[in-house]
Amino acid sequence: MRGVTFEAGGGIVLGILGPNGAGKTTLVRILTTELMPSEGRAFVAGFDVVKEPEKVRKVIAAVPQESRPIDFLTPYEFVFSYLLLRGLSLGEARRRTREVLQVFGLWEVRDREVDALSGGMKRRVLVAAVFAADAEVVFLDEPTTGLDVYSRRLVWNAVSELKKRGATVVLTTHYVEEAAALSDAVLVLNRGRVVDFAPPDKLVEKVPGRYVVEVYGADGRVAEGERVLEIGGRRLYYVEKPPEALSLDGAKVVVRPKSLEDYVLLTVGAIEEGEEGYEDD
Amino acid sequence: MRRGMKTIRDALVIAWINGWIAATRGWIWVIGGSVSPVSFLVVLAIYGGVEGLKWGLVGGFIWTIASNGIGLIGDATYYRLGIKYQSMLAAAPVSPAGYALGLALSAFVFALPTSVIYLAVMWWLGLWILTPASLYALTALWLASAGIGFTLAGLIKHMRYDWALPQILSAVFTVGAPVYYPATHLPSPYLGVVLPTGAAAVIIHDSTGLIHYGPHLTSAAAVALALQSALGLYFLFKLAGWRQP
Numbered sequence: 001m002r003g004v005t006f007e008a009g010g011g012i013v014l015g016i017l018g019p020n021g022a023g024k025t026t027l028v029r030i031l032t033t034e035l036m037p038s039e040g041r042a043f044v045a046g047f048d049v050v051k052e053p054e055k056v057r058k059v060i061a062a063v064p065q066e067s068r069p070i071d072f073l074t075p076y077e078f079v080f081s082y083l084l085l086r087g088l089s090l091g092e093a094r095r096r097t098r099e100v101l102q103v104f105g106l107w108e109v110r111d112r113e114v115d116a117l118s119g120g121m122k123r124r125v126l127v128a129a130v131f132a133a134d135a136e137v138v139f140l141d142e143p144t145t146g147l148d149v150y151s152r153r154l155v156w157n158a159v160s161e162l163k164k165r166g167a168t169v170v171l172t173t174h175y176v177e178e179a180a181a182l183s184d185a186v187l188v189l190n191r192g193r194v195v196d197f198a199p200p201d202k203l204v205e206k207v208p209g210r211y212v213v214e215v216y217g218a219d220g221r222v223a224e225g226e227r228v229l230e231i232g233g234r235r236l237y238y239v240e241k242p243p244e245a246l247s248l249d250g251a252k253v254v255v256r257p258k259s260l261e262d263y264v265l266l267t268v269g270a271i272e273e274g275e276e277g278y279e280d281d
Numbered sequence: 282m283r284r285g286m287k288t289i290r291d292a293l294v295i296a297w298i299n300g301w302i303a304a305t306r307g308w309i310w311v312i313g314g315s316v317s318p319v320s321f322l323v324v325l326a327i328y329g330g331v332e333g334l335k336w337g338l339v340g341g342f343i344w345t346i347a348s349n350g351i352g353l354i355g356d357a358t359y360y361r362l363g364i365k366y367q368s369m370l371a372a373a374p375v376s377p378a379g380y381a382l383g384l385a386l387s388a389f390v391f392a393l394p395t396s397v398i399y400l401a402v403m404w405w406l407g408l409w410i411l412t413p414a415s416l417y418a419l420t421a422l423w424l425a426s427a428g429i430g431f432t433l434a435g436l437i438k439h440m441r442y443d444w445a446l447p448q449i450l451s452a453v454f455t456v457g458a459p460v461y462y463p464a465t466h467l468p469s470p471y472l473g474v475v476l477p478t479g480a481a482a483v484i485i486h487d488s489t490g491l492i493h494y495g496p497h498l499t500s501a502a503a504v505a506l507a508l509q510s511a512l513g514l515y516f517l518f519k520l521a522g523w524r525q526p
Contacts, residue, residue: 032372054374062372067365072306073298084294085375087287113306126369139372 295383428513
């Protein structure tokens with residue numbers, strides 16, 4: 001990370017976007033007190049992550065990137081033990097475990113070993129545990145990667161519910177539409193630096209034009225755009241009005257309103273193949 | 282006081298999930314952990330008769346305690362690198378020392394069934410291992426080996442190493458140290474106390490009457506073991522600070 005500075009208010013969903021190697025996980029690991037920063041300062045819920053890690057840990061909960069629940073435990077045992085480790089009483093841990101497993105549609109499989117569950121259910125077990133913790137700040141590092149559309153939406157519901165409860169959710173994701181749908185503010189990172197930090201609609205406003213004509217497999221320029229982006233054999237034309245007629249033999253054409261994805265494509269792009277990233281994983 | 286209670290509670294929760302639940306659902310691991318010491322026991326019984334059986338029992342008991350402490354390398358590495366469970370706990374008010382001790386305790390849970398069988402057979406042969414000196418040696422050995430296990434687990438960068446390392450360490454700690462044989466077989470018996478398994482074995486051999494080493498060697502073993510377990514605990518607590526540099 002280099003010169004990363006931002007401040008996010010409480011009770012919001014902060015989306016962290018960026019390509020592989022942007023530094024998203026490194027940032028989360030620093031903020032969750034797992035990784036010592038070489039320099040600089042960071043505060044979570046008002047506590048210094050370097051000088052007051054124990055205070056930070058009391059108010060946060062996290063689902064790390066690529067994490068999985070312990071496979072020989074049942075969902076009930078995993079969530080229950082996590083809550084006990086967080087210091088909850090036996091009775092309260094039992095009550096919350098039951099409640100959260102019902103909310104996440106896991107009650108029917110509560111006594112089945114995690115190993116026998118689908119990938120989506122496994123991820124829901126993790127998110128359920130963190131959800132039940134009732135933490136002030138919740139870090140979800142790519143919680144929906146590899147999930148089917150149904151499971152993904154269950155996680156989205158959890159994020160919205162956490163926000164409704166007043167928690168701040170820090171959500172890193174590769175899925176731009178996910179960040180756009182859930183975030184109140186988006187931090188865009190690339191190569192360890194902040195590219196932008198604003199609400200998603202403000203970022204979209206920075207994209208030229210109103211519509212995008214996305215063409216694949218056509219030779220030459222097929223539309224006049226305020227800006228044209230080339231990605232291999234694909235061209236994206238940023239235009240004010242959608243073209244009335246486009247007749248391109250064999251070419252694939254999509255016309256759509258501009259989105260946060262276009263902002264990311266235009267400002268961040270993709271890290272060139274083989275270029276070194278900053279995430280240690 | 283409150284922090285101490287939280288550490289104990291965390292250790293017990295980890296021991297419950299990683300020891301009790303894991304062992305009751307995966308008996309194969311309990312049996313797997315006892316196979317090597319038992320095979321040594323059989324060989325010693327064949328070649329050494331009842332006397333060989335006694336050495337095999339004491340050695341196997343020590344190995345079982347030590348190998349389970351060292352064996353937590355596998356669990357600690359898996360939780361840190363394999364499924365990122367440690368990262369999840371690092372972002373929670375969980376005592377890192379409680380986590381480390383819990384892993385060590387869960388390893389002890391795995392060793393319990395085998396240990397009980399060893400104790401029963403030793404009792405049947407008139408070999409009483411549960412003397413104050415032996416209990417001190419076994420407890421210190423458990424702490425020292427758990428410290429070594431957790432320290433080494435923190436240094437492992439790839440999952441693939443965590444399968445081989447415990448095997449190598451078990452061999453070094455049980456064959457390289459006078460666990461199954463008297464320390465007098467070494468060029469100097471004092472070399473036997475260099476490793477915690479050897480130091481514990483010297484105390485237990487002497488205490489159970491298998492061989493009398495004399496007060497100098499057993500005192501040296503007791504001091505060495507105290508230092509090794511203190512060092513093990515120091516590294517266990519220091520490395521269990523969650524945060525990576």
